[in-house]
Amino acid sequence: MLSSKTKDTAAERTLNDPRWQQVLARDAQADGQFYYSVKTTGVYCRPSCGARPARPENVAFHLTTEAAEAAGFRACKRCKPNQASLLEANAAMVAKACRLIEESETIPTLAELAEHAKLSTFHFHRIFKVITGLTPKGYASAHRNQTLRQKLDGKMKVTDAIYEAGYGSNSRFYASSTKTLGMKPLEYVKGGANTEIHFALAECSLGSILVASSDKGVCAIAIGSDPEVLLRELQDRFPRSHLIGGDAVFEALVAKVVGFIEAPKLGLDLPLDVQGTAFQQRVWQALREIPAGETVTYTDIANKIGMPKAVRAVASACAANTIAVAIPCHRVIRQDGSLSGYRWGIERKKALLEKEAVT
Numbered sequence: 001m002l003s004s005k006t007k008d009t010a011a012e013r014t015l016n017d018p019r020w021q022q023v024l025a026r027d028a029q030a031d032g033q034f035y036y037s038v039k040t041t042g043v044y045c046r047p048s049c050g051a052r053p054a055r056p057e058n059v060a061f062h063l064t065t066e067a068a069e070a071a072g073f074r075a076c077k078r079c080k081p082n083q084a085s086l087l088e089a090n091a092a093m094v095a096k097a098c099r100l101i102e103e104s105e106t107i108p109t110l111a112e113l114a115e116h117a118k119l120s121t122f123h124f125h126r127i128f129k130v131i132t133g134l135t136p137k138g139y140a141s142a143h144r145n146q147t148l149r150q151k152l153d154g155k156m157k158v159t160d161a162i163y164e165a166g167y168g169s170n171s172r173f174y175a176s177s178t179k180t181l182g183m184k185p186l187e188y189v190k191g192g193a194n195t196e197i198h199f200a201l202a203e204c205s206l207g208s209i210l211v212a213s214s215d216k217g218v219c220a221i222a223i224g225s226d227p228e229v230l231l232r233e234l235q236d237r238f239p240r241s242h243l244i245g246g247d248a249v250f251e252a253l254v255a256k257v258v259g260f261i262e263a264p265k266l267g268l269d270l271p272l273d274v275q276g277t278a279f280q281q282r283v284w285q286a287l288r289e290i291p292a293g294e295t296v297t298y299t300d301i302a303n304k305i306g307m308p309k310a311v312r313a314v315a316s317a318c319a320a321n322t323i324a325v326a327i328p329c330h331r332v333i334r335q336d337g338s339l340s341g342y343r344w345g346i347e348r349k350k351a352l353l354e355k356e357a358v359t
Contacts, residue, residue, distance in 0.1 A: 014056035037073040044068035049079035142278030200246030217271035223344040283317035
């Protein structure tokens with residue numbers, strides 16, 4: 001029999017553990033991240049288990065099922081923590097559907113994908129969107145467009161690249177080519193030839209800043225110590241584009257970006273021209289939803305987009321971001337609260353967070 005003081009200590013330890021709130025909320029997103037055991041029943045469960053909440057002094061947390069079983073606990077028969085969860089099973093099913101889309105010469109229909117998954121079209125469509133954040137058609141289009149960019153970057157002939165990427169005809173592709181590539185296909189192959197990109201350089205408390213915009217929206221915000229280096233990097237990204245120094249209207253846009261850096265409470269809402277994979281787009285959209293003054297972890301973002309196992313991929317997507325502050329990857333930190341790498345320098349990341357914390 002535990003003494004009253006020992007019970008109080010055990011209960012306090014559980015109540016102060018952030019995982020306890022996830023257990024009380026039956027948070028399915030936490031499944032697989034940890035397990036909890038109950039001393040009085042001798043079982044261990046998933047965080048999402050629907051069993052009646054245990055008394056906190058009887059609860060212990062475990063990182064793996066092996067650790068829980070080594071401590072003498074058996075798997076709960078209700079939530080079956082030693083078997084694949086529904087979320088994991090759905091994720092595996094969707095992963096197979098994604099591979100089918102990627103490996104097929106022509107895009108499978110929704111009915112074909114649903115039949116392959118042995119689900120109704122409605123149920124499959126709903127699960128696919130929950131897991132990926134995209135509809136099956138949206139995922140297929142994003143994959144096809146990414147494949148096209150890779151083929152064109154490899155200097156394949158435009159016509160061959162169109163068919164290799166899965167477009168059934170030239171006309172279907174050309175009807176949406178500007179939206180897909182941000183420019184006409186031959187211009188894309190030639191490094192943005194004949195396209196116009198407006199840019200301007202300015203100074204702020206973080207150093208030099210370059211803002212560039214296509215006719216679709218801001219395509220680059222870069223921060224550094226040398227404005228000439230920033231300009232060369234822009235030229236390297238669009239080697240044959242027509243770079244135009246900012247006019248009065250564009251200078252006002254740059255001033256807005258600088259103003260946000262100095263006073264984040266002003267907010268920053270800009271049209272963006274963002275080119276990336278379907279996964280990167282989802283991560284970047286999640287980043288834009290982080291309020292100024294708040295931070296999240298890479299795990300938080302992975303959970304938000306419904307892919308809790310993709311923490312490293314989330315970190316890679318953050319590193320691939322070329323639009324500083326407007327896509328606020330500086331608000332993502334490590335699980336232990338420390339600052340991780342930042343494309344424009346860890347000191348600038350620290351400075352941005354400090355500015356946001358006091359506004």
